[in-house]
Amino acid sequence: MTMPIDPDLMRDPDQNKRRDLTIAAAAIVVCVVLPFVFPNRYLIGQGVTLFLWVAVVSQWNLVFGVGGIFSLAQLAIFAVGGYSAAMLALYLNVSLWFGMFLGGLVATGFSLIVGLACLRLSGAYVALLTLALATALQVLIITDTTCFMRQGVTCMTFTGGSRGLSRFGDFGFTAMLGRANAPLGNYFLAFAVALAAMLFAYLVIYSPIGLAFRAIRDNKLYSIGRGISSVRFQLLIFGASAFFTGMAGAVFAGHYRAIGANILDTSLLLFLLSMMVIGGLGRFWGPLAGTTALLLFDEAMKELGEWRLAGLGAILLLSVIFMPNGIVGLFRSRPAAR
Amino acid sequence: MAAASGALLAGVNAGRAAEGEVIPIGAGVPLTGWAAADGIEFKRAAEMARDEINAMGGILGRPIEVFFEDTKNQGADNIIPAMQRLIDRHNVHAIINGYNTGAVCAEYDTIADAGIIYIHHNTDIVHHQVVGGDPERYFGIFMGDPAEYWYGEGLLTFLNNLKASGDWAPDNNKIAIITGSQNYSVVIADAIREKAAEYGWDISLYETVVVPISEWGPTLAKLRADPPAVIAVTHWVPQDLAQFMLQFTPNPTNSLVYMQYGPSLSAFREIAGENANGVLYSTVIASLRDEKGEAFNTAYRDRFGADSSPLTGAQVYDSLHYYALMAAIAGGTGGPGEFEQNQKIADRLRSMIYRGVMGTTRFFIPEQAGIPYPDATNDPSMGMPHQFLQHQDYTKEAELIAPDPYVSAPFKMPPWMAS
Numbered sequence: 001m002t003m004p005i006d007p008d009l010m011r012d013p014d015q016n017k018r019r020d021l022t023i024a025a026a027a028i029v030v031c032v033v034l035p036f037v038f039p040n041r042y043l044i045g046q047g048v049t050l051f052l053w054v055a056v057v058s059q060w061n062l063v064f065g066v067g068g069i070f071s072l073a074q075l076a077i078f079a080v081g082g083y084s085a086a087m088l089a090l091y092l093n094v095s096l097w098f099g100m101f102l103g104g105l106v107a108t109g110f111s112l113i114v115g116l117a118c119l120r121l122s123g124a125y126v127a128l129l130t131l132a133l134a135t136a137l138q139v140l141i142i143t144d145t146t147c148f149m150r151q152g153v154t155c156m157t158f159t160g161g162s163r164g165l166s167r168f169g170d171f172g173f174t175a176m177l178g179r180a181n182a183p184l185g186n187y188f189l190a191f192a193v194a195l196a197a198m199l200f201a202y203l204v205i206y207s208p209i210g211l212a213f214r215a216i217r218d219n220k221l222y223s224i225g226r227g228i229s230s231v232r233f234q235l236l237i238f239g240a241s242a243f244f245t246g247m248a249g250a251v252f253a254g255h256y257r258a259i260g261a262n263i264l265d266t267s268l269l270l271f272l273l274s275m276m277v278i279g280g281l282g283r284f285w286g287p288l289a290g291t292t293a294l295l296l297f298d299e300a301m302k303e304l305g306e307w308r309l310a311g312l313g314a315i316l317l318l319s320v321i322f323m324p325n326g327i328v329g330l331f332r333s334r335p336a337a338r
Numbered sequence: 339m340a341a342a343s344g345a346l347l348a349g350v351n352a353g354r355a356a357e358g359e360v361i362p363i364g365a366g367v368p369l370t371g372w373a374a375a376d377g378i379e380f381k382r383a384a385e386m387a388r389d390e391i392n393a394m395g396g397i398l399g400r401p402i403e404v405f406f407e408d409t410k411n412q413g414a415d416n417i418i419p420a421m422q423r424l425i426d427r428h429n430v431h432a433i434i435n436g437y438n439t440g441a442v443c444a445e446y447d448t449i450a451d452a453g454i455i456y457i458h459h460n461t462d463i464v465h466h467q468v469v470g471g472d473p474e475r476y477f478g479i480f481m482g483d484p485a486e487y488w489y490g491e492g493l494l495t496f497l498n499n500l501k502a503s504g505d506w507a508p509d510n511n512k513i514a515i516i517t518g519s520q521n522y523s524v525v526i527a528d529a530i531r532e533k534a535a536e537y538g539w540d541i542s543l544y545e546t547v548v549v550p551i552s553e554w555g556p557t558l559a560k561l562r563a564d565p566p567a568v569i570a571v572t573h574w575v576p577q578d579l580a581q582f583m584l585q586f587t588p589n590p591t592n593s594l595v596y597m598q599y600g601p602s603l604s605a606f607r608e609i610a611g612e613n614a615n616g617v618l619y620s621t622v623i624a625s626l627r628d629e630k631g632e633a634f635n636t637a638y639r640d641r642f643g644a645d646s647s648p649l650t651g652a653q654v655y656d657s658l659h660y661y662a663l664m665a666a667i668a669g670g671t672g673g674p675g676e677f678e679q680n681q682k683i684a685d686r687l688r689s690m691i692y693r694g695v696m697g698t699t700r701f702f703i704p705e706q707a708g709i710p711y712p713d714a715t716n717d718p719s720m721g722m723p724h725q726f727l728q729h730q731d732y733t734k735e736a737e738l739i740a741p742d743p744y745v746s747a748p749f750k751m752p753p754w755m756a757s
Contacts, residue, residue: 005578039450040426041422041425041426042423042426042427043426046416046419051414068504145517145524145546147528161524162522163439164414164442166442166466167442179451196573228533254412256415256418257414257444257447258444259414260412260413260414260442262411262412265411265413267371285497302407308369308408309370
């Protein structure tokens with residue numbers, strides 16, 4: 001797969017900054033105001049989903065789009081963060097607030113191991129290995145049947161097995177804000193995580209580190225020849241992209257008050273991958289645009305019942321054919337030749 | 339077909355036609371994903387019940403409409419938004435589901451906050467702990483069937499009754515348990531293991547197999563090395579179970595073979611062929627083979643085709659009828675936020691007994707979960723029958739061999755044991 005050259009990199013940086021700041025300010029205002037204009041629980045819940053997937057896809061975009069490493073481990077990293085926070089809360093009574101950061105750290109450690117395992121691989125082989133790791137993680141959870149703790153007449157396995165983990169608490173917004181406003185707490189927490197993840201992605205993409213990632217992606221041998229350590233930067237990108245992904249996993253667990261092995265389903269993985277591709281691979285605004293667009297499509301397709309998946313597939317197909325550079329690519333004029 | 343309960347609803351409606359404002363009812367069912375085949379049956383059953391209820395005047399003259407949301411692969415992230423959407427977008431007064439297994443009761447808070455009625459068939463013992471732990475908050479949440487836990491104790495009761503009847507004389511008192519890795523299978527396997535000694539049985543083997551599985555050789559070798567009186571396979575996937583029978587019957591042990599859920603699906607008989615004959619299985623939730631049940635089964639197949647599965651659809655069909663009747667008796671339905679009216683309906687659901695196509699629905703209090711007969715009550719009019727069935731001719735439907743008075747044919751010694 002050849003990554004398109006981001007026209008932003010060939011444009012005046014100040015112009016880019018002004019444009020990005022304007023878009024960011026508008027997006028933030030919309031996200032903050034929306035739940036008060038439409039105080040609908042379902043919409044607020046969908047907002048939480050949107051923010052969590054934006055956080056995950058923006059970090060995945062760093063590895064996949066910016067770094068050019070075809071890793072499919074992002075949902076496994078997300079699950080590790082979510083499971084870590086849930087298990088710490090369930091077994092050690094660790095607050096989910098604290099567990100959220102610990103989940104991010106555990107996810108970072110896990111991602112570094114994945115990065116190490118992929119060091120000698122490239123292209124499709126990275127995809128195969130990371131997909132195998134994610135699948136193995138799911139199978140390990142599902143086949144965990146050894147009784148770890150008794151809950152009434154049922155046996156609780158360490159990971160929750162195929163049933164998943166639940167009743168480990170939440171972020172306590174019901175006590176803080178009252179039952180009616182509790183969803184707003186989850187909404188703004190997920191928003192904060194997504195915002196932090198996007199800000200982090202922005203800093204990485206437009207920093208020298210981001211340039212190094214792109215250099216390795218576009219010409220590995222040449223970049224090594226110019227003194228860029230591919231090992232160091234590959235590990236850095238795996239580690240850096242995992243923290244907010246793990247945190248998002250923890251917020252997911254706290255919001256739904258449950259987490260199960262189905263989070264590692266390939267169908268969800270492909271759905272998130274589609275968000276990244278449709279938004280614009282390697283582009284900063286791609287994850288936000290792609291996630292928003294696909295969730296809106298998915299919402300519209302719900303009226304079709306069992307035909308939803310077919311409708312979604314058709315939209316994906318048309319998007320790839322008519323928008324090869326993603327949604328963000330539609331709004332970018334070609335830079336003048338220099 | 340809706341017979342007595344239908345007549346009762348028509349009576350409460352006092353001849354009114356269903357012409358008033360529509361009452362929205364929700365159903366969060368898996369229309370896509372691994373359980374989509376069952377989800378389609380849940381949808382069909384809800385539509386069938388809706389039409390019958392409306393033909394009888396709806397609920398106090400108001401017709402009902404059912405809105406469906408896809409719960410996909412049944413994770414918490416699928417189920418909770420589906421429930422919330424039904425409440426917010428369609429303003430549903432009740433949610434009547436088949437099963438959704440992945441949320442582990444996490445969706446209960448969404449329902450409790452809205453204060454509506456929710457009847458599901460998740461067959462999950464965790465429901466007892468959650469609702470029983472806070473009956474006030476979860477006043478409107480009911481599990482329309484008994485928990486999976488009862489499969490364990492129910493099997494032991496069945497075996498002892500069979501032994502006592504003289505129809506079967508076991509060689510020993512050993513049970514070999516083979517479970518899959520899914521929690522449903524493990525809960526049942528553990529329930530058998532825990533209660534076995536109390537019922538006079540020893541567990542000679544407890545084997546967990548990684549599923550899906552088609553190569554049963556190592557497990558069969560252990561069974562043949564120490565033949566038990568009963569082989570209880572609590573894994574449920576029909577093609578895996580059919581493979582077990584294909585590999586077991588060429589060199590069988592003198593053991594009864596009991597399997598969980600899978601043999602009720604046509605895929606089991608299609609793959610196992612004549613090796614399916616003699617296999618026992620049970621269900622705590624399916625339409626009966628009696629007059630009422632068969633009338634439903636026939637009407638369902640007439641409407642949706644010979645390949646449709648009324649056994650699966652029955653749970654939603656019964657619960658929607660039950661809800662409509664209780665709402666009518668309580669003076670009408672209540673939407674989200676109308677706690678007082680929904681409390682009245684919940685009171686009726688708790689206090690009354692309903693005879694549907696699956697038998698009797700009556701709830702444990704305060705857990706609000708179906709009571710199984712004969713596992714938890716000796717009176718067939720007071721609990722939902724835990725049906726034991728046996729494939730006696732693989733070209734036909736299985737025969738219901740217990741409990742009385744629902745039996746359609748007596749137990750028959752499996753062919754591998756008779757020979």
